[in-house]
Amino acid sequence: MKIYAGIDVSLEASRICIVSADGKIVWEGRAMSDPEALGRALAEHGGGLERVGIEAGPLSEWLHDGLTAQGFAVVLLETRCLKGALSMLPVKSDRSDARGIAQAVRTGWYRAVHVKSLGARRVRALMRARRLIVDKRADVAGCLRGLLRAEGIKLARVSPARLAARVRALIAGQPLAAVIEPLIIAYEALRAQELAYDRMVYAAAGADPVCRLLATAPGVGGVVALTFRAVIDDPHRLSRSRQAGALLGLTPRRDQSGEVDRMGAISKAGDGELRKALYEAATILLGRVGRRCRLARWAESLAARRGIKRARVALARKLACVLVAMWKTMTPYRPELAIAA
Numbered sequence: 001m002k003i004y005a006g007i008d009v010s011l012e013a014s015r016i017c018i019v020s021a022d023g024k025i026v027w028e029g030r031a032m033s034d035p036e037a038l039g040r041a042l043a044e045h046g047g048g049l050e051r052v053g054i055e056a057g058p059l060s061e062w063l064h065d066g067l068t069a070q071g072f073a074v075v076l077l078e079t080r081c082l083k084g085a086l087s088m089l090p091v092k093s094d095r096s097d098a099r100g101i102a103q104a105v106r107t108g109w110y111r112a113v114h115v116k117s118l119g120a121r122r123v124r125a126l127m128r129a130r131r132l133i134v135d136k137r138a139d140v141a142g143c144l145r146g147l148l149r150a151e152g153i154k155l156a157r158v159s160p161a162r163l164a165a166r167v168r169a170l171i172a173g174q175p176l177a178a179v180i181e182p183l184i185i186a187y188e189a190l191r192a193q194e195l196a197y198d199r200m201v202y203a204a205a206g207a208d209p210v211c212r213l214l215a216t217a218p219g220v221g222g223v224v225a226l227t228f229r230a231v232i233d234d235p236h237r238l239s240r241s242r243q244a245g246a247l248l249g250l251t252p253r254r255d256q257s258g259e260v261d262r263m264g265a266i267s268k269a270g271d272g273e274l275r276k277a278l279y280e281a282a283t284i285l286l287g288r289v290g291r292r293c294r295l296a297r298w299a300e301s302l303a304a305r306r307g308i309k310r311a312r313v314a315l316a317r318k319l320a321c322v323l324v325a326m327w328k329t330m331t332p333y334r335p336e337l338a339i340a341a
Contacts, residue, residue, distance in 0.1 A: 002050040005042055006101030008094045009033055009059050016041055017098035018049075019106055028095065033059060035066020042072060053077050053105035055097075056113045064115055077104065078111040080269070085109050116233045123204065123230035124273075127223075130197035131273060137190040144183055151176055164188050201226055214323050217333040218293045219285035224277045228323055231274040241325040248275050250317035266313060275316070282315035294335045295319070 003026055008015040014033045018026040031041040042049060049072060054060050056076045067074045086092075086100040104110045116124070137160070144167055145155050151174065158166050164184050171177045205211040205222035214225040231248075238244060245251045249269035255262040268275070285296050286303070295318060303311035326333060 001048065003048060004050055004102055004106040005052045006098050006103070006105055007038065007052065007054050007063075008097040008101060009054060009057055009063065010094065011059075014038060015094040015098040016045075017095075017102040018042075018045055019099075019102045021106065023103060023106060025099070028098070033063070035063055035070070038063065039067055039070040039072065042067075043070075049073070051075060051105050053101045053110065055079060055082055055101060061115055061121060065118075075105065075110070076113040076115060077101065078113050081109075081111040114233065114237050116230075120230045120233040123226060126197070126200060126204070127227050127230060127273060130194070130201060130223075133190055133194045133197060137187065137194055140183055140187045140190060144180065144187065147176065147180060147183075160191060164191070210327060213326060213330065213332060217319065217322060217326065218295060219281040219319065220323070221281075224281045227274050227277045228320075231271045232324065232327070235324050235327040238324055241321045241328065244320040244324045245317040248278070248317075248320055250275060250278070250313060250320060278316035278319055279312060281319060282312045285315065285319075286312060295322075 002021045003018055004021075005016060005018045008017075010033060012033060013030050015028075015030055016038070017028050020026055027045040029041060029045070031037045042052065052067060052072050052074045054063060054074060054076055056079050060076050064074045064076055082101065082104060085104050086097060089096050089100055141160070141163060144163075148155050148167070148170065153170050153174075155163075155167065155170065164187055167180065167184055171180050202222040205215070205226045208226070208229060210229050211222065211225040214220055214228060215222065220228075232238075232244075235241075238247065246267075247270050249267045249272075251266060253264035253267050255264065282299070285293070286299055286308070295315065298318075299311045299315040302314055306314075322333070325331075
């Protein structure tokens with residue numbers, strides 16, 4: 001008899017539900033949120049398990065690797081799709097969620113999530129840590145500008161490397177100097193760690209042949225290439241390169257019912273960090289001075305008709321499709337093929 005299991009993961013203990021092929025509950029219980037503990041519970045009460053379902057989350061990939069190593073067939077369920085299925089339940093609890101996950105796995109009412117490799121997950125950790133430091137450094141810089149402006153001191157445009165020295169020169173002898181100096185010290189510390197992360201990122205990108213290949217595309221540097229490498233992980237999971245736009249939430253939503261057919265803003269599904277990196281790459285590509293590539297000219301013509309913001313999003317989507325096509329064929333960037341992607 002085929003049986004299926006659903007696990008609702010929590011930080012300390014997870015709820016487990018095992019159902020038969022006809023939907024009847026075989027066993028329910030709890031186990032610690034650890035691969036060994038969950039594996040023992042499943043082996044004791046779920047002999048002949050066909051499939052185990054876990055909702056995608058912070059612990060899901062770690063649990064997936066541990067349970068897969070024990071011989072279980074584990075799938076990670078896409079959160080948005082699962083939310084729609086669980087919303088039909090009259091009661092929201094860990095127990096009902098585990099039941100809903102088990103029934104979704106049994107009926108096939110789920111969308112499986114790609115489980116990234118260990119190397120990709122570690123690169124993503126590096127990129128997330130770098131992004132945190134960059135954002136906090138920018139927050140401190142904005143706070144410094146605001147405090148100076150309140151005193152009538154206008155800080156002109158200055159590079160991050162020279163900002164601390166410039167602020168010290170402006171506040172010399174000012175009553176606010178004692179308040180601002182700790183912020184300057186914090187800014188310098190964040191700036192130093194940002195540079196350390198940058199060295200790590202560019203060293204990792206330079207040592208990776210895929211990143212070097214992706215960097216041949218215009219507007220793509222070490223940060224964008226490494227982020228793309230970590231998020232996509234395996235380009236062959238996309239049957240067509242054009243699917244990259246939808247995967248990263250760069251395609252518009254659509255609301256169609258009867259005579260109504262509305263196209264909305266982009267869905268923003270998928271990885272927000274990569275979407276932001278591609279948008280920044282598109283912004284840089286559109287703002288370049290000097291020789292223009294075909295992608296930039298295509299985006300500029302689109303901007304003249306639809307506006308600069310739509311052109312940046314369209315260029316970011318185009319870049320994602322081009323990079324997937326380059327990676328799948330291991331072919332450097334070719335301008336004559338980029339527009340067709």
